[in-house]
Amino acid sequence: MWNYSFILPDFIILFTFLVFYFAHPRLPIKLNKRFLQILITNILVLFLDVTSSLTLENPEYFSVFFLRLITSAFFITFLLRIFSFFIFVEDVLNLHFPEKRLKSLIKHSVFIISELIAIANLFTDTIFSISPESVYARFKFYNILYVCAGYYLALTFIILFRQRKNISKYDFFSALAFNAVLVLGYTLRYFFPKILIMNLFSLLAIIIIFITFENPIYFLSSKAKAFNKKALHAILKEYEDKKNPLIIAFIIHNYNELREIYSPAQMDQGIFMISTFLMKKYPRLLRFYLRDGQFALIGSNNSQSDKIREEISQRFSQSWCAESDVDLYLEAKFVQFASNLDFSNSKKISNALLSALKETENLESVNILITDETLKGIEETTRIKRAVEYAVENNSVEMFLQPLMDSKDYKLAGAEALARIRDEKGNLIPPGLFIPIAEKNGRINSMGEQMFESACKFIHEHDIAKMGISWINVNLSPIQFLRPDLNKRFSKILEKYHVDAEKIHLEITEESMIDYALLQKQIQSMRSSGFQFVLDDYGSGYSNVSRLKRCPFINVKLDMEIVRDYFNAPDKILPTMVQTFKQMNFTVTAEGVETLEMVESMKNIGCDFLQGYYFSKPLPAREFAEKYGKL
Structure with a gap:
């Protein structure tokens, strides 16, 4: 039994x-x-x-x-x-x-x-x-x-x-x-x-x-009768073997601002109505609500893509009635995939779609077409992300040094520490590519701290006075500058290598000056430990002379673009600005000097220090020490 x-x-x-x-x-x-x-x-x-x-x-x-x-x-x-x-x-x-x-x-x-x-x-x-x-x-x-x-x-x-x-x-x-x-x-x-x-x-x-x-x-969105982002990743993986599938997405333009104007409850009702419209109009297509006003439709045949986009656009030309007395006027910006794309890599397709939806907010066009070039760009970004992660995790961010020359005699006066990372083949990745990525994924804090420690270690291991160097500039990103424990962490590193704070000048960009109260508080805290500050890339952002007057900088670095603009079309604005800075007891550094004529031009308008390829490209710390340690 x-x-x-x-x-x-x-x-x-x-x-x-x-x-x-x-x-x-x-x-x-x-x-x-x-x-x-x-x-x-x-x-x-x-x-x-x-x-x-x-x-x-x-x-x-x-x-x-x-x-x-x-x-x-x-x-x-x-x-x-x-x-x-x-x-x-x-x-x-x-x-x-x-x-x-x-x-x-x-x-x-x-x-x-x-x-x-x-x-x-x-x-x-x-x-x-x-x-x-x-x-x-x-x-x-x-x-x-x-x-x-x-x-x-x-x-x-x-x-x-x-x-x-x-x-x-x-x-x-x-x-x-x-x-x-x-x-x-x-x-x-x-x-x-x-x-x-x-x-x-x-x-x-x-x-x-x-x-x-x-x-x-x-796999379901709580705000709409639709699937969510996790479901999108899952279905795109299933579509890896399909040829020419239909993938069309759109985002409500200025969604967050409209959410404040109309109220969250009304916008949520609007999202629900849009999803209901898509469900009734396209019952055979899979509907997704990703977040923040982002929708996607996915099917097996891309031939109807343009028609669907036009139909949705036509519906958005009318109001969405959230309540009996409230009409929501919304605009949709679209993302589509080119018909000849290779969909075999679902992760790449998904990243491209989400990135394109995010970018539409900054573009005037109401339609983005994702092509092979777009996917290559996404792949390149992914490659750089991996390189950033590897460099930070393995403490392999390299320090390059670029000399700062005294304009009086063109002798070495200081140096700027610049972060460099390499890809899997050992090739250097341009900082303009990896720095924004490191800022977005939060790795810039660790990267900046590694650079600060590398500068301290270099000072500890070399007789920089013999080289003619009085200080080394180290960059602080705006994100890094927000850390409330920045002073404490940097001070510990100084103690570790027995380095005086006056030998490290911290460069901050104009972006850091947006929150002026925080700027003042952070600078005062770190100045009490002996740190000195330099304003980097002046002329590319938000600052003005009035605000600079109240900031305890010791040096202002002119952005290379305004240096080039002045050299190509001289006027009285930049010389007057330089003299104003000097009267405010700031020294002035001109960045991006590449020819003797640019060097002499910047010297003549009163710049104290010069930095650029005319003197030297950024060099690995070891090469820098070998070159200038023999002087």
Whole structure:
């Protein structure tokens, strides 16, 4: 006699999952299809487990052939359930063996052999036997069930641990958890065969899968009848093998400002109405609401892209009635993909789409077309991001030094420390490319601190006075300048290398002067520790002479653009400005001097220091020391 205690609750819960599956919107992706397959397989196994057990307990009512048929069907589906859990991990998490033929052999061989043995039981005794008297008994190949289960569970763990660096920790531990539950279930079934308990552990595995991978709330936007950004990434991955899919997106222009004007509640209602319009107008397309007024439509055929864009634009030419007395007047800016693009890299396509939507706010055009060049730009940005991450994590940000020359005698007076990083091939990446990225991803703080420490270390290890250097300038980004503990952190580094603060001049750009109160507070705090400040890139931002008058800078560096503009078209503005700075007790540095004529021109208008390629390009710290240490 078998113990059926766990059967009814198992069946009720599985059926509830099945109803819940069809009651919510689902993406047509492999993840959901595999989960549905697991649900149906487990319901079938549960039904056949009960049916075969009951018939075997009451053999007098059934023929030997029927008993053999229903029991064989159970073992066939039992093996299919084993395989379906393995396929879920292998396909959904994209964990594959690299060799296709070997992968196929490893993946299918044991399952096929096991199923053939189970099917053969219809005609002869393999897994079980049924005597002419309808007595059921295990037969010599019965343990193929555990061999098959053990094989695919072992294979799952091997793949998971081999590929753990290629998936998120969350996915890794989730997959590990439900497979560990299955291991426990098969172990208990082996030692307690009369208790129909394996279905319970399969159900527990399904619950873990649902919580971690399948809960529809993870893929739905709470503000609209649409899928969210996570769902977008998932569907684009499914579209990697499709040619010329339809991907059209748009953003509500000035969304955040309009949200303040109309109120959040009215804008949320507007978002809902836009989503409803898209659902009714394009029922066959997948609808996504990404965030901050960003929508996307995805389908399999790009031929209707222009037509759809025109139809949506036409609808936006009318108001959206949020309430009976409120009309929302909104403008949509569009992003489309060129028809000849390669969609095989879903991550690249997703990044391009989200980046383009963000950039539309700064463009006058209402339509952005993503081309191969756009994707190359995204790929280049990704490459630089990796280089920034690697440089910061491995403390490999290099310090280059560019000399600052005294305009009186053209002798070395100081130097500016400049950060440099390299790509995977060892080539230098231009600072104009990696600095903005480091500022956006928050790595600029660590990078700036590494540069400050490198400058202190250089001063500690070299006789800079012998070189003619009185100070080294170190740049502070506006983001770094906001740190309330900046003074404390830099002071500790000075103490570590026994360097006087007066030998380090901190350069800040005009962007840092937007919040004047914070600027004053931070400068005063750091000046109390002996730090001195230089205003960098004057003329490229927000500052004016009146504000500079109240700031304790010791030097103002003229941006290279205004230096070049003056050299190309001399006027009285820059000379007057330089003299004004000198009367305010600032010294003045001209950046970007590249010719003797520019050097003499800047000297003649009163600049105290000169910096540029005429004297030297930025040099690696070691080369700088070798060149100027011999003077």
